[in-house]
Amino acid sequence: GAGVSQSPSNKVTEKGKDVELRCDPISGHTALYWYRQSLGQGLEFLIYFQGNSAPDKSGLPSDRFSAERTGGSVSTLTIQRTQQEDSAVYLCASSSTGYSLYGYTFGSGTRLTVV
């Protein structure tokens, strides 16, 4: 597509429920990133996918968080048993290579609110 698409744009969920966030990167971009932004804060790295390589999961805050990327394209970030501290904007980005030199293209994010 023309840009990075994320869905849903907003999600309100009850504490303890599972949520799935979707990211559709720019066609042909091999690298995909998930970041989290809490209110008034900078971006926190979560996970990185590059082609068929094993993902860098070093930023996932707990084992309640997982992500997958199917067919080298669409990615889903899953949060199990959501907690109030999971409330944040979840941003997905893609780039044409796994090298940051060309910058990232971000989606508009999913605002997650856990009540």
Place this chain on the structure above:
Amino acid sequence: SQQGEEDPQALSIQEGENATMNCSYKTSINNLQWYRQNSGRGLVHLILIRSNEREKHSGRLRVTLDTSKKSSSLLITASRAADTASYFCATNSGGSNYKLTFGKGTLLTVNP
């Protein structure tokens, strides 16, 4: 952990004035990038400067990098109300050539 720290946290200026934002970082970098974020949603890549460069220009944007001081500045000249946004610096460092570490950003308000 955050590598970049922007200064000031917030900046309010009049349309037509120049805006300068600063970024300091802790470890050696491969490159430093500036992004803009409107209304707390997606970020837009503005400009990238490599560690062996000292200054870059793009339209009304001018970025400088001083690796000896581990700092960068973003200058927006002749600001417009549409420049109102949060501005983030992001660094790429170490052996990870893909991961960017973002600061907390500077909120710029340009008053008409």
